[in-house]
Amino acid sequence: MRSFTTGCARCGHVAAFPAYRCRACASPLVLDLAPVSAADCRPTSGRGLWRYGRMLPRVRHSVTLGEGATPLLPLRHGGATTHVKLESVNPSLSFKDRAMALAASAALDHGMTGLVLASTGNAAVSAATYAAAAGRRCRIFCATGSNAGSKLATARAHGAEVELVAGHYSDAYAAATRAEGEGWLNVTTTYRNPLLTEAYRPIAAELVDDLGDVPDVVVVPVGAGPLLRGIWLGFTDLVAAGLTGREPQMVGVQAEACAPLARAWGAGDRGRAEWAAALRQPFEVGPTAATAIADALRGYEDEGLLTLDAVRRSGGRIVAVGEPAIAEAGHRLAGEGLFVEPAAAATLAALRNPVVAGSERANACVAVLTGHGAKESSTLTAGGMA
Numbered sequence: 502m503r504s505f506t507t508g509c510a511r512c513g514h515v516a517a518f519p520a521y522r523c524r525a526c527a528s529p530l531v532l533d534l535a536p537v538s539a540a541d542c543r544p545t546s547g548r549g550l551w552r553y554g555r556m557l558p559r560v561r562h563s564v565t566l567g568e569g570a571t572p573l574l575p576l577r578h579g580g581a582t583t584h585v586k587l588e589s590v591n592p593s594l595s596f597k598d599r600a601m602a603l604a605a606s607a608a609l610d611h612g613m614t615g616l617v618l619a620s621t622g623n624a625a626v627s628a629a630t631y632a633a634a635a636g637r638r639c640r641i642f643c644a645t646g647s648n649a650g651s652k653l654a655t656a657r658a659h660g661a662e663v664e665l666v667a668g669h670y671s672d673a674y675a676a677a678t679r680a681e682g683e684g685w686l687n688v689t690t691t692y693r694n695p696l697l698t699e700a701y702r703p704i705a706a707e708l709v710d711d712l713g714d715v716p717d718v719v720v721v722p723v724g725a726g727p728l729l730r731g732i733w734l735g736f737t738d739l740v741a742a743g744l745t746g747r748e749p750q751m752v753g754v755q756a757e758a759c760a761p762l763a764r765a766w767g768a769g770d771r772g773r774a775e776w777a778a779a780l781r782q783p784f785e786v787g788p789t790a791a792t793a794i795a796d797a798l799r800g801y802e803d804e805g806l807l808t809l810d811a812v813r814r815s816g817g818r819i820v821a822v823g824e825p826a827i828a829e830a831g832h833r834l835a836g837e838g839l840f841v842e843p844a845a846a847a848t849l850a851a852l853r854n855p856v857v858a859g860s861e862r863a864n865a866c867v868a869v870l871t872g873h874g875a876k877e878s879s880t881l882t883a884g885g886m887a
């Protein structure tokens with residue numbers, strides 16, 4: 502495993518993990534990991550997330566429920582060019598399990614009370630699941646103004662304590678932030694906790710192992726976007742270790758109804774200050790079935806810069822897709838035996854965009870199917886299957 506330091510993404514100020522914001526400039530923190538060798542990027546005898554444990558930041562515990570090492574399948578209607586990565590088959594049915602396995606391990610390392618987060622969705626279920634696996638508590642802050650569905654019932658079943666906060670998501674986010682100083686590890690799955698992004702690095706190694714090559718394009722649904730950045734960081738590891746000669750273009754997908762990153766990207770590549778200003782531009786959030794990526798980033802706009810930076814450095818782009826296209830993509834995937842949440846289906850909708858699906862090469866494109874449809878089956882059957 503890799504030693505690391507924690508520092509500011511903007512000014513380089515160093516912090517001691519666990520830490521959440523730069524004390525000098527309040528920007529998001531990132532981890533700086535020691536380099537890896539080619540051998541470090543190969544599978545070990547470890548289980549779950551720890552199969553590629555040498556790519557991860559060093560923790561002493563290794564909580565696992567068998568997450569990771571998810572299947573990569575060719576898409577029947579995608580020709581030879583498109584594969585899907587089934588993060589939907591992780592233990593709590595979403596990619597968040599990779600991050601929560603790492604977070605729960607770190608919480609044990611630091612003798613913390615448990616995991617705390619602001620969420621009503623996949624992250625809440627995953628945090629509750631892994632806190633239970635680690636024998637630690639889980640506190641979930643949920644805004645009264647949010648649409649709390651059946652996912653919180655699942656979290657409660659794992660023993661999570663759900664606390665209602667008057668207001669909207671940003672109020673729940675602030676409540677989770679306040680708990681950071683009280684012995685809780687904040688695992689709100691924006692970039693709040695810099696550790697979580699690191700758990701996605703092994704996805705890059707899994708993809709290259711399964712494909713035998715680097716894909717040209719990796720399409721990822723993004724709210725704040727730590728999954729996209731984490732996968733990209735994994736590819737930079739493979740390049741640095743000499744295992745591959747290039748990175749794929751990272752393509753982030755948002756729903757048109759809530760697309761702050763796509764809007765900022767569309768404003769042009771004008772540098773950090775201009776992107777930061779674009780992310781602060783007020784905009785109206787419309788209804789979308791893709792709730793898992795409907796994140797307006799209000800109150801933590803600068804976190805979006807980390808995703809924009811990864812996309813730019815990979816030569817990729819961020820696109821937005823409409824509700825009919827998301828619904829149609831969900832229907833097509835279900836028709837191939839793949840029942841996924843609308844946010845995951847958005848990847849396939851993006852692939853219909855000729856700018857995204859430019860390559861006809863075999864194994865050219867991977868769409869990351871982030872979450873299973875079982876937790877949102879009412880949405881899918883009511884709207885998506887019309």
Ligand SMILES: [Zn+2]
Nearest residue numbers: 509512523526
């Ligand atoms: Zn700073």
